[in-house]
Amino acid sequence: MLCHAAPVRTEIAQVEGQYTFLRDGVPYQIKGAGIATDDLSILDLQGFADSGGNSFRTWGTENAQAVLDRAHALGLTVALCLGVGRERQGFDYDDRQAVKAQFERLREEVVRYRNHPALLAWIIGNELNLEHTNPRVYDAVNDLSKMIHELDPNHPTTSTLAGFGRAQAELINARAPDLDFVSIQLYGDLVNLPKYLRRSNFERPYMVTEWGAIGHWEMPATFWRAPVEQHSTEKAATYRKMHRQVITYDSPYNLGSYVFFWGQKQERTPTWYGMFLPTGEGTEVVDFMQAQWQGGMADNLAPQIESMRLYNRKAYANVQLKAGKTYTARVNARDPDGDELSFRWEVRPESRSNASGGDRESVPPLLGGILQQSNGAEVQLTAPPLGAYRLFVYVYDGRGKGAHANIPFISRG
Numbered sequence: 001m002l003c004h005a006a007p008v009r010t011e012i013a014q015v016e017g018q019y020t021f022l023r024d025g026v027p028y029q030i031k032g033a034g035i036a037t038d039d040l041s042i043l044d045l046q047g048f049a050d051s052g053g054n055s056f057r058t059w060g061t062e063n064a065q066a067v068l069d070r071a072h073a074l075g076l077t078v079a080l081c082l083g084v085g086r087e088r089q090g091f092d093y094d095d096r097q098a099v100k101a102q103f104e105r106l107r108e109e110v111v112r113y114r115n116h117p118a119l120l121a122w123i124i125g126n127e128l129n130l131e132h133t134n135p136r137v138y139d140a141v142n143d144l145s146k147m148i149h150e151l152d153p154n155h156p157t158t159s160t161l162a163g164f165g166r167a168q169a170e171l172i173n174a175r176a177p178d179l180d181f182v183s184i185q186l187y188g189d190l191v192n193l194p195k196y197l198r199r200s201n202f203e204r205p206y207m208v209t210e211w212g213a214i215g216h217w218e219m220p221a222t223f224w225r226a227p228v229e230q231h232s233t234e235k236a237a238t239y240r241k242m243h244r245q246v247i248t249y250d251s252p253y254n255l256g257s258y259v260f261f262w263g264q265k266q267e268r269t270p271t272w273y274g275m276f277l278p279t280g281e282g283t284e285v286v287d288f289m290q291a292q293w294q295g296g297m298a299d300n301l302a303p304q305i306e307s308m309r310l311y312n313r314k315a316y317a318n319v320q321l322k323a324g325k326t327y328t329a330r331v332n333a334r335d336p337d338g339d340e341l342s343f344r345w346e347v348r349p350e351s352r353s354n355a356s357g358g359d360r361e362s363v364p365p366l367l368g369g370i371l372q373q374s375n376g377a378e379v380q381l382t383a384p385p386l387g388a389y390r391l392f393v394y395v396y397d398g399r400g401k402g403a404h405a406n407i408p409f410i411s412r413g
Contacts, residue, residue: 031293032256068113122155138171138172142176189218191246232271270392305331305395350364388408391409
């Protein structure tokens with residue numbers, strides 16, 4: 001544990017007409033990502049630092065002391081998220097006792113971590129406007145921001161918004177004026193953020209604290225309502241487009257961004273939002289972000305997906321198979337470095353989760369006995385019993401990089 005360390009003052013100021021972070025009086029450019037900190041055994045801050053990242057945001061204070069200590073040892077900073085109750089999960093902002101108890105709990109956390117030299121900023125809750133109806137949540141956010149400023153004059157405050165538009169701008173301006181900057185989280189709709197900012201006449205410093213893959217709710221779906229996921233090469237193209245058009249948007253209020261998500265998670269699929277495969281390999285998105293942070297390409301680049309077909313059909317084709325009959329699937333992939341590729345195929349039932357806001361989901365179970373490998377890039381699939389499924393393929397270069405693709409399908413009688 002890091003003891004007796006002095007805080008490093010962070011503030012937001014205008015430098016030559018551009019809002020920026022000043023850390024210890026020096027302009028600080030965020031090279032950031034969101035990183036989950038609930039499992040220290042898989043927390044790879046070294047890999048993040050080696051890729052050129054310098055700051056990460058959390059979604060809670062789990063393991064906060066150890067996380068802050070590790071970050072400081074690597075020269076990283078942390079935007080630490082305080083766990084504020086969400087209305088969609090049952091928190092009642094008309095319950096004064098509950099609001100007061102939350103205030104006191106978070107006060108203790110602020111006192112505990114306020115002087116850590118790795119601390120960059122406080123995030124007061126995550127997407128508290130998602131599925132909310134009671135605007136008093138932002139009265140509570142404002143009160144928490146005031147409390148933080150009283151206890152910790154060295155670090156700015158923010159709160160993250162799901163989506164952005166005139167309504168969100170008016171809500172945050174009216175109810176939470178004490179926040180030092182506003183954090184915005186958008187996915188496919190991110191391309192419209194410059195337009196939303198102009199229409200809202202929003203003139204406060206802001207960050208984009210989640211951005212990346214097009215959301216599963218924004219993608220086309222099959223007729224049985226399975227969203228179609230982009231493969232890893234298509235996702236890299238999406239990240240490049242978003243970064244070029246929005247993340248580097250020339251606005252004096254733009255403070256930077258935290259890309260989503262430096263890690264891997266199950267959210268509709270095991271590959272939708274993470275920049276890494278479930279087995280730990282980095283995808284093309286990791287290569288892209290490293291190039292932005294370091295100014296040059298990685299020594300070893302991830303494999304690229306050219307196409308994937310099942311029954312000679314692509315993912316958008318509403319693939320229907322007859323249970324018990326055998327079909328062929330194939331992926332076309334290449335490696336920019338000429339590395340020999342290996343492949344892993346698997347079938348899982350379609351996720352039935354209706355979780356929102358990134359809440360925890362269970363990974364659908366792996367189905368055994370239905371795949372017969374003929375060669376690495378091609379597989380024979382015996383259609384499982386009636387139901388909705390996905391066929392996944394993972395591609396590996398053997399040097400720590402990988403790619404992914406999947407096709408949703410249904411089995412019929």
